[in-house]
Each structure stands twice: as C-alpha cells, then as structure tokens.
Amino acid sequence: xxxxxxxxxxxxxxxxxITLLERNHGTSKIIAGGQSLLPLMNMRLATPETLIDLRNIxxxxxxxxxxxxxxxxxxxxxQRIMTSTLVQEKCPLLxxxxxxxxxxxxxxxxxxxxxxAHADPAAEFPTVVTALDADIKIEGPGGxxxxxxxxxxxxxxxxxxxxxxxxxxxxxxxxxxxxxxxVQELARKENFFAIAGAVCLLxxxxxxxxxxxxGIMGCSxxxxxxxxxEETIRGQELTDDLLAKVADLISEQVEPESDxxxxxxxxxxxxxxxxxxALKEAHHRASEGRQ
Amino acid sequence: MSAMNKSSRHMIRxxxxxxxxxxxxxxxxxxxxxxxxxxxxxxxxxxxEHGVCGNCTVILNGEAVxxxxxxxxxxxxxxxxxxxxxxxxxxxxxxxxxFKKQHALQCGFCTPGMLVNAYDLLKKSPNPxxxxxxxxxxxxxxRCGCYDNIVEAIEGAATELSGKKKPSEAP
Ligand SMILES: Cc1cc2nc3c(=O)[nH]c(=O)nc-3n(C[C@H](O)[C@H](O)[C@H](O)COP(=O)(O)OP(=O)(O)OC[C@H]3O[C@@H](n4cnc5c(N)ncnc54)[C@H](O)[C@@H]3O)c2cc1C
Ligand code: FES
Ligand code: FES
Numbered sequence: 359x360x361x362x363x364x365x366x367x368x369x370x371x372x373x374x375x376i377t378l379l380e381r382n383h384g385t386s387k388i389i390a391g392g393q394s395l396l397p398l399m400n401m402r403l404a405t406p407e408t409l410i411d412l413r414n415i416x417x418x419x420x421x422x423x424x425x426x427x428x429x430x431x432x433x434x435x436x437q438r439i440m441t442s443t444l445v446q447e448k449c450p451l452l453x454x455x456x457x458x459x460x461x462x463x464x465x466x467x468x469x470x471x472x473x474x475a476h477a478d479p480a481a482e483f484p485t486v487v488t489a490l491d492a493d494i495k496i497e498g499p500g501g502x503x504x505x506x507x508x509x510x511x512x513x514x515x516x517x518x519x520x521x522x523x524x525x526x527x528x529x530x531x532x533x534x535x536x537x538x539x540x541v542q543e544l545a546r547k548e549n550f551f552a553i554a555g556a557v558c559l560l561x562x563x564x565x566x567x568x569x570x571x572x573g574i575m576g577c578s579x580x581x582x583x584x585x586x587x588e589e590t591i592r593g594q595e596l597t598d599d600l601l602a603k604v605a606d607l608i609s610e611q612v613e614p615e616s617d618x619x620x621x622x623x624x625x626x627x628x629x630x631x632x633x634x635x636a637l638k639e640a641h642h643r644a645s646e647g648r649q
Numbered sequence: 650m651s652a653m654n655k656s657s658r659h660m661i662r663x664x665x666x667x668x669x670x671x672x673x674x675x676x677x678x679x680x681x682x683x684x685x686x687x688x689x690x691x692x693x694x695x696x697x698e699h700g701v702c703g704n705c706t707v708i709l710n711g712e713a714v715x716x717x718x719x720x721x722x723x724x725x726x727x728x729x730x731x732x733x734x735x736x737x738x739x740x741x742x743x744x745x746x747x748f749k750k751q752h753a754l755q756c757g758f759c760t761p762g763m764l765v766n767a768y769d770l771l772k773k774s775p776n777p778x779x780x781x782x783x784x785x786x787x788x789x790x791x792r793c794g795c796y797d798n799i800v801e802a803i804e805g806a807a808t809e810l811s812g813k814k815k816p817s818e819a820p
Contacts, residue, residue, distance in 0.1 A: 359698065363656035366676035366722050389723075396718045397699035400679075409676070411723060437712070461788025463766065464700055466712040467719065549787055 361399040368411040372418075372524065375410055376499055379522040382408040388524060390433060390472035393464050418471070418526055423448060427493075427529040432471025436483075437462065439470060448532045451490070451539035451559050455482040458541055460549055471525045474510075477517045480551040480576035482541070484511065486530075488581040489557050489573025493529040498522050504529075511580040534569075537561040538644030540636040543575075544628050546619060552576040553620045554628035556608075558636035562644040567591050572636070577612035577629040584611055587633070596641050604637065605630030661725040665690065666734030674721045681705040681716035684731060692732035692761045696790070703789030706762040707731050713769035715788075732761035735768060744768055747806035748799070755793035763789050767803045775811040779804065 369375045379386055386408035389395055398404035412418060418431035421442055428448050430439070439445050440456035459465055459473075459482050473483040474494065487494070488507040495504050499522050510517050519525065533539070543555035555575040561568050570591045574582040587607045594600055614625035656675040663670055665688060672687050679698075684690050684707065696702035698717045705716045708730040735742040741749070744764055754760045763786060770777060770785045777785065782803050783796075791799065 360679065360682070361677040361720075363675070363677050365657040366659065366720070368722075389720075392718055392720070392723070393700060396679075396720070400698045400717070409720075413723065460700075461703070462770075462785055463703060463706055463713050463715045463788050464718075466714050547787075548784070 359400055359402055362402055362405040364406055365408045366411065368414045370414045372415055372497060372526065375412065375415060375524060376497065376522060378410050380499055384521050386410055388412060391435065391468040393468035394472065394476045421445060423532065426532050428532060430470055430528050430530065432525050432527055433469050436465035436468045440465065449530050450533065451557060452486055452530055454539065454541050455486045455557060458482050458543055458549060470528060474528065475517065475519060475525050477511055477515050479514060479578060479580050482575065485573040485575040485581040486557050487528060488583045489571045490530055490559065494525060495527040496523050497526045498524065513579040533559060534561055536644060536647055538640035538642065540639035542632040542635040542639065544632055554625050554632050556632040556636040558640040560637065560640040560644055565595055567594055567596055572633065574608060574612060574629055574633065577614040577625050579613060582612060584608055596637060601634045601637060605634050608633045659722045661722055663724060663727060663729060665729045666731060676720065676722050678721045679717055680719040680721045680724050683721040684716060690731050690733050694758060694761055703766060704759055704762040706765045706789065708765060708769050713766045732765055735764060743809050744806040747802040751798045751802035751805060753795055753798040753802035755795055759789060759791040763799055771807055771810060776807060
C-alpha cells in the first residue's frame with residue numbers, strides 16, 4: 359500500500375523542528391532514516407498528519423571523541439557506524455553491532471537516533487546503548503537534558519520521549535584497552551531481527567574478568583542489562599561452571615513472548631546460550647589482546 | 650482523520666542517470682513510484698514496499714537504498730542511478746554481461762535490484778570475496794532461487810572490472 363496523506367516539513371534548524379513539533383502536538387512524527395517509520399506508513403499502521411524530516415539540520419551527523427566518550431549524532435547512519443575507523447577503534451562493540459543490522463540498503467539510510475527512539479527490544483543499538491549505560495541527549499522546548507537508558511526505555515517500543523522531544527546525540531563510553539567484545543544472535547536468516555541475542559564487552563586482568571557489560575535482545579519488553587549476572591562474573595575467572603551459572607541466571611531473568619519465530623521457553627533457553635557464546639568470544643578476544 | 654487530510658505538494662529536482670528533472674510531487678509519494686510513473690523508468694521494480702525484497706534498489710547520492718523506503722520529497726536535490734543508467738548506449742555493463750553468461754536470472758524480476766546493488770558494491774569494494782558478495786545481496790530476494798549463479802556472476806564481473814584473474818586462472 360501507499361502512505362496516507364500528510365504534510366511534510368524539512369526544517370533547517372533544531373529550533374524550527376521543535377516549534378513545528380509543538381505546533382502539531384501529538385499529530386506529527388519525526389522522520390530520520392525512515393526505515394522503520396515508512397514501512398509502518400506504507401502499511402498504514404502509522405498515519406501521522408505531519409512529518410518533520412531531520413535531514414537538513416546540521417550538527418546531528420558527526421562522530422567525535424570527547425573526554426573518554428564517543429559522541430555520535432542522532433542522524434549518523436548504521437553503515438557509517440559500521441565502517442567508521444574511529445568507532446571500530448574506540449568502541450568496537452558498537453561497530454560490530456551495526457554490521458548485524460539488516461542489509462546495506464537499510465543500513466545506508468537507517469540512523470542510530472531513529473533506532474534508539476524506535477526502541478525495538480530486538481534491535482542492536484538499543485541493546486548496546488543499554489549494556490554500555492550510554493547517555494542519551496534529548497532536546498525539546500525546555501532545552502536539553504541527558505538520560506540514562508534505564509530512564510529512557512519503558513517497554514516494547516515505548517520510551518520516555520515526549521511528542522515535542524528530539525533525540526539529538528548519544529554518548530558511548532570509549533572501551534578500555536585490552537578488552538574483548540562480542541555480538542551473538544540467533545536469527546532465521548543472517549542479519550534478520552534476533553530471536554535471541556546478546557552483546558558483551560569484557561575486560562581481563564591476569565585471566566580474571568575485571569569488568570563486564572552485557573545486554574540481551576529480543577527476550578524482554580525492553581533491552582535488558584542483567585546486573586546480577588554481571589556482578590556474578592566480575593572478579594572471577596570465566597570457567598565452564600561460571601558460564602553455566604550465568605546462562606541459568608539470564609534464562610530466569612528474561613521475560614520473552616511467544617511468536618511465530620520462537621516460543622517463550624525456547625527464547626528463555628536461547629537467551630542463556632547466546633550469552634554464553636558472547637562471553638566466550640569476548641573473553642577470547644580480550645585474552646588475545648585485540649582491541 | 651488523516652485519511653481526509655491532503656498531502657502537501659512540493660517541487661523537487663532530481664538528477665536521474667545524469668538527466669535533470671523538476672517535478673511536483675505529493676509528500677506521500679514514494680521515490681520508487683515517482684521513478685516509475687513520473688519519469689517512466691520502469692526498470693526499477695516493486696516487490697514488497699517495506700524494505701525486505703530489494704527489487705526497488707537505486708543508488709541515491711552514492712549509496713544503494715530501497716526506493717520504496719524513501720519519500721520522493723526526501724530525494725530533492727539528489728543524484729540517482731537506476732538500472733537504466735547501467736548499460737551504456739549499445740553495450741551492456743560487464744555486470745549485465747556476466748549475469749547473462751552465468752544464467753543469473755530466470756524470470757528476471759529481481760535482476761534490476763540485484764544489478765544496481767552489485768554495481769554499488771563493486772564501486773566500493775572492487776574485489777569482494779564470496780562471503781562479502783553474499784552479505785551484500787542479503788537484502789535482495791530472488792524467488793527463482795538463482796543465488797548461486799548471481800554470486801558467481803558478480804564475482805566474474807568483479808574479476809573482469811578490476812583486471813585481476815581468478816586464482817584458478819592465474820599462471
Ligand atoms: C528490512 C528491514 C530489516 C531491518 N532489520 C533490522 C535489524 O536487524 N536490526 C535493527 O536494529 N533494525 C532493523 N531495521 C530497522 C532499522 O534499523 C531502522 O533504521 C531503525 O529502526 C529506525 O531508524 P530510522 O533512522 O530509519 O528511523 P525512522 O524510521 O525515521 O523513525 C523510527 C521512529 O523513531 C522516531 N525518531 C526517529 N529519529 C528520531 C529522533 N532523532 N528523535 C526522536 N524520535 C525519532 C520516528 O518518529 C519514528 O517513530 C530493519 C528495517 C528494515 C526495513
Ligand atoms: S519493494 Fe522496496 S524493498 Fe521490496
Ligand atoms: S530471477 Fe526470478 S526472482 Fe530472481
């Protein structure tokens with residue numbers, strides 16, 4: 359099908375965009391890459407009366423390093439994150455996660471801001487942002503503020519973003535040296551949305567895991583950071599016993615739904631399996647000293 | 650009710666396969682429909698209209714995209730290459746020749762999208778490995794199932810275009 363009629367604006371400043379959102383309060387939608395919104399509009403599952411395109415606004419397309427963080431503008435595409443040498447060097451987990459998103463046609467348009475705002479719990483970026491406890495920058499009529507993932511993601515495709523808010527940037531901590539990372543997904547076809555997936559960033563010191571960040575995708579209403587599992591691993595050697603214990607913890611903690619692609623019980627079991635795989639690969643990379 | 654709403658209308662400029670045009674479009678029109686209906690370039694196909702089949706692939710400002718997931722107004726000022734822009738006058742592009750030689754099509758419905766995507770791939774990485782090629786066409790579906798021959802054809806064209814011999818043909 360084709361989208362229902364709407365009015366379209368492509369403002370050249372953030373201020374103008376926010377004014378437009380205020381003027382069309384609740385009946386307008388932001389469009390970034392359009393790779394989630396346009397399918398919904400083509401199927402008429404979304405029928406906004408006004409679309410406000412962020413494409414002409416300067417200042418949301420940069421990737422830069424600031425004080426131990428990578429600051430990534432909301433309009434940076436998945437493909438740029440995947441291929442950016444700065445991201446590959448400073449936050450390899452994020453670059454690798456980008457490569458798991460869809461295929462090149464989608465990655466060439468889809469944006470990190472759009473992915474995080476869309477808040478699909480099976481999506482890669484919301485999961486990495488949650489695992490790394492990144493900062494999310496919001497700008498609206500009252501000025502700007504930063505939120506933590508726990509203050510941002512509410513549930514299945516639900517966030518605390520207000521109708522007049524724009525997500526403008528993300529700040530992802532630069533990974534420490536000698537760390538390992540991994541993205542593990544179980545999907546029907548490569549680069550489809552994960553039935554169950556896990557991301558991991560892990561730091562070793564003399565064979566002990568001194569720090570670990572985990573994120574679980576596709577198995578809960580919102581991306582999950584399993585704090586208890588992380589705590590269980592910190593300071594320990596990653597033995598098979600510990601891996602088994604962590605897998606059990608994850609399987610208990612997730613709250614999956616059944617659908618066409620997998621039952622609750624299957625997803626629960628697979629969440630544990632992908633977490634183990636992610637920990638193992640991250641551990642392997644960290645011990646090889648790859649960074 | 651939004652269904653009673655009217656779309657805003659916009660004058661847009663597109664440069665498609667090197668040719669400039671100025672068209673007035675309703676905001677809700679998809680780029681693929683404007684390419685097919687307003688510009689008459691029906692080589693770009695429509696399969697799914699939600700980004701999963703790749704039949705509508707065009708190159709927009711140097712990037713392969715699904716033109717069913719771009720509004721025409723969003724492409725204002727853009728340079729676009731469609732399948733019609735691939736072969737030169739009187740000659741097929743090496744990719745097209747390779748598809749013919751390797752029997753990389755049966756019904757041909759997916760072929761324009763495959764070719765345009767492969768064209769963009771080879772511009773960016775002239776010597777892709779088999780796995781790279783498979784990854785690159787992951788978003789293009791072929792319902793006749795010619796995938797093996799398609800990969801083969803892209804590999805062959807890459808070899809020819811980059812002037813390198815396949816390992817098996819090396820002296
Ligand atoms: C075939 C296909 C396969 C896909 N596979 C995957 C996959 O495997 N993994 C994955 O993660 N994603 C996948 N996606 C989705 C893709 O990553 C989208 O790009 C992403 O979800 C949304 O980003 P966007 O820039 O396209 O946003 P849009 O589609 O433009 O917007 C999405 C939503 O976010 C809002 N929004 C966008 N930007 C902002 C902003 N800056 N501030 C506030 N609100 C905003 C919009 O109003 C809209 O509600 C797939 C999409 C397709 C079509
Ligand atoms: S018609 Fe555009 S991807 Fe299928
Ligand atoms: S040749 Fe028929 S769909 Fe590919």
